[in-house]
Amino acid sequence: VYAPLFSYSLLTSLCLSRVFSLCNPLRFGILERCKELVEAGYDVRQPDKENVTLLHWAAINNRSELVKYYISKGSTVDQLGGDLNSTPLHWAIRQGHLSTVIQLMRCGADPAVADGEGYRALHLAILFQHMAIAAYLMAKEQEVDGPDCNGQTPLMLAAQKIIGPEPTNFLIKNNASVNAVDKVNRNTPLHFAVLAGNVDAAHILLEAGASVDAENINVSHHSAGFRSESETYFSRRLCDHLVFLQFLLCTATFGSVGAIVELKSESWLLKGILLACVIGVVNLASRNFPSAAFQTLLPASALMASVFWMLVTWFLWFFATAQVLFTLNATALLYYYLRTCRTDPGFVKATEEEKKMNVLVLAEAGCLDPRIFCTSCMIKKPMRTNHCFQCDACVAKQDHHSVWTNGCIGARNHHFFILFLLSLVLMGAWMFYGCLTYWSTHCALHYEEQGVWGVVSALVGCSPWLLSVFLLAFYHTCWSGLVLLLQLYQIAFLGLTTVERMNLTLHQRKLRQSVSLRQNPYNLGVVRNLASFFHLRCCGLFKPAVIDWTQQFPPGRDQHVFGNTDMV
Numbered sequence: 001v002y003a004p005l006f007s008y009s010l011l012t013s014l015c016l017s018r019v020f021s022l023c024n025p026l027r028f029g030i031l032e033r034c035k036e037l038v039e040a041g042y043d044v045r046q047p048d049k050e051n052v053t054l055l056h057w058a059a060i061n062n063r064s065e066l067v068k069y070y071i072s073k074g075s076t077v078d079q080l081g082g083d084l085n086s087t088p089l090h091w092a093i094r095q096g097h098l099s100t101v102i103q104l105m106r107c108g109a110d111p112a113v114a115d116g117e118g119y120r121a122l123h124l125a126i127l128f129q130h131m132a133i134a135a136y137l138m139a140k141e142q143e144v145d146g147p148d149c150n151g152q153t154p155l156m157l158a159a160q161k162i163i164g165p166e167p168t169n170f171l172i173k174n175n176a177s178v179n180a181v182d183k184v185n186r187n188t189p190l191h192f193a194v195l196a197g198n199v200d201a202a203h204i205l206l207e208a209g210a211s212v213d214a215e216n217i218n219v220s221h222h223s224a225g226f227r228s229e230s231e232t233y234f235s236r237r238l239c240d241h242l243v244f245l246q247f248l249l250c251t252a253t254f255g256s257v258g259a260i261v262e263l264k265s266e267s268w269l270l271k272g273i274l275l276a277c278v279i280g281v282v283n284l285a286s287r288n289f290p291s292a293a294f295q296t297l298l299p300a301s302a303l304m305a306s307v308f309w310m311l312v313t314w315f316l317w318f319f320a321t322a323q324v325l326f327t328l329n330a331t332a333l334l335y336y337y338l339r340t341c342r343t344d345p346g347f348v349k350a351t352e353e354e355k356k357m358n359v360l361v362l363a364e365a366g367c368l369d370p371r372i373f374c375t376s377c378m379i380k381k382p383m384r385t386n387h388c389f390q391c392d393a394c395v396a397k398q399d400h401h402s403v404w405t406n407g408c409i410g411a412r413n414h415h416f417f418i419l420f421l422l423s424l425v426l427m428g429a430w431m432f433y434g435c436l437t438y439w440s441t442h443c444a445l446h447y448e449e450q451g452v453w454g455v456v457s458a459l460v461g462c463s464p465w466l467l468s469v470f471l472l473a474f475y476h477t478c479w480s481g482l483v484l485l486l487q488l489y490q491i492a493f494l495g496l497t498t499v500e501r502m503n504l505t506l507h508q509r510k511l512r513q514s515v516s517l518r519q520n521p522y523n524l525g526v527v528r529n530l531a532s533f534f535h536l537r538c539c540g541l542f543k544p545a546v547i548d549w550t551q552q553f554p555p556g557r558d559q560h561v562f563g564n565t566d567m568v
């Protein structure tokens with residue numbers, strides 16, 4: 001009876017190779033067989049020569065029922081063993097076995113025990129990037145800034161050793177201290193990030209307010225290289241007004257380009273020099289903006305600058321035409337645009353206490369699964385909720401993250417977005433109407449005699465400014481028209497959001513089956529879809545389904561398949 005177990009223990013401690021695992025009752029979970037051997041007299045506490053016990057092997061292979069059994073038979077929960085002198089809990093964490101971690105913690109495993117390298121449980125979870133386990137440990141009151149034996153906090157470890165933003169972001173969101181220092185060299189997490197050349201982590205730490213002036217024991221400002229990128233008082237003030245400044249910059253650029261081509265000068269050389277000057281000034285100005293913010297805000301401010309010049313052109317060139325209707329349209333455009341930007345799209349919020357409860361309840365029910373739990377926000381996701389990485393939040397019934405509004409489109413502002421698109425398309429139509437009327441009365445256009453090229457050069461000669469505004473309007477009408485059509489199709493005929501439609505299409509392609517997208521639980525038929533979307537009642541004619549999507553959770557454990565990816 002002893003022989004097979006002992007030889008197994010020896011073999012596996014010599015080599016973790018899967019070749020040997022075939023003769024391994026632990027790996028393939030013949031629970032009964034293991035029980036039989038133990039009942040026959042094998043001592044579960046008996047370690048091999050590296051101090052590795054049966055409990056270690058059960059933990060590394062995610063056999064939580066065996067873990068429970070061995071502990072009930074007297075296994076030492078926090079037995080240190082193996083090359084790294086670690087406990088079964090450490091082994092389970094390294095492998096990312098959440099259910100075994102939960103089982104071990106239930107049986108009294110101590111996450112504060114350090115392994116041979118000095119790491120405690122939370123450090124290992126961060127080091128191996130098992131966020132669900134890290135969330136569980138923190139919910140179990142593990143200190144987020146608890147140092148390991150070298151005095152390093154988990155955040156320092158993430159900044160030093162992990163390429164990629166997730167663990168650093170996760171810890172900062174859970175209030176890890178960005179200015180903690182280690183015992184040995186008095187390094188902050190930022191020092192670790194800079195020393196390791198971890199640019200991602202350094203950016204996140206700076207954004208979270210890490211001090212660039214912190215001195216370590218060698219009094220070296222390793223972080224000085226990042227000073228130019230860090231927020232000084234001036235650039236912070238600048239950021240507050242960034243949207244407005246960028247709007248002014250775009251407006252000035254469009255305006256000056258238009259004015260230069262409109263110049264009453266025959267000299268293209270002069271125009272060329274002036275245009276080069278404008279490009280130079282724009283280049284200089286844009287260098288003083290923080291580059292990431294500049295890029296994310298550019299589409300929104302360019303759109304608003306275009307709308308501004310369309311309005312100016314309308315009032316200066318086509319003043320006599322349809323004043324009231326146009327003004328109404330323009331007002332609606334600005335109103336719905338601001339409402340889209342300013343309305344909370346449906347961010348899912350939770351208090352610290354709720355987050356902890358969520359993690360514990362979900363973890364112990366075995367549902368800490370990315371479809372229903374967001375490890376970035378530490379919340380249980382309502383149905384149809386997606387995590388937006390640009391907004392860094394979970395958004396209820398998220399449709400997409402719009403570059404034009406620089407924000408998310410979700411449950412609460414989706415209808416404003418549709419109305420904004422509609423107003424933009426109508427505005428484009430007014431501009432076409434205005435331009436065509438102006439050209440037909442003020443320019444001599446004879447398509448038959450001049451041909452296409454002749455007409456174009458006549459238009460340029462007539463008013464280059466008007467032609468550029470026409471092209472601008474054409475561009476914005478094209479994209480907004482296409483997006484509007486697609487959105488209306490999804491809303492009215494499918495009852496789905498963009499994310500859901502894309503996921504379903506992908507899913508179908510993977511499974512190679514073609515199920516109609518219209519057969520989904522959210523499709524209520526065209527009329528009810530539209531009525532629910534726009535909250536139309538029409539004096540009781542329609543009954544819109546008014547649902548708060550931030551509060552809709554799947555009723556049972558199995559029903560989360562109706563969540564995001566696996567719907568239908």
Ligand SMILES: [Zn+2]
Nearest residue numbers: 374377387394
């Ligand atoms: Zn989230």
Ligand SMILES: [Zn+2]
Nearest residue numbers: 388391401408
């Ligand atoms: Zn977003």
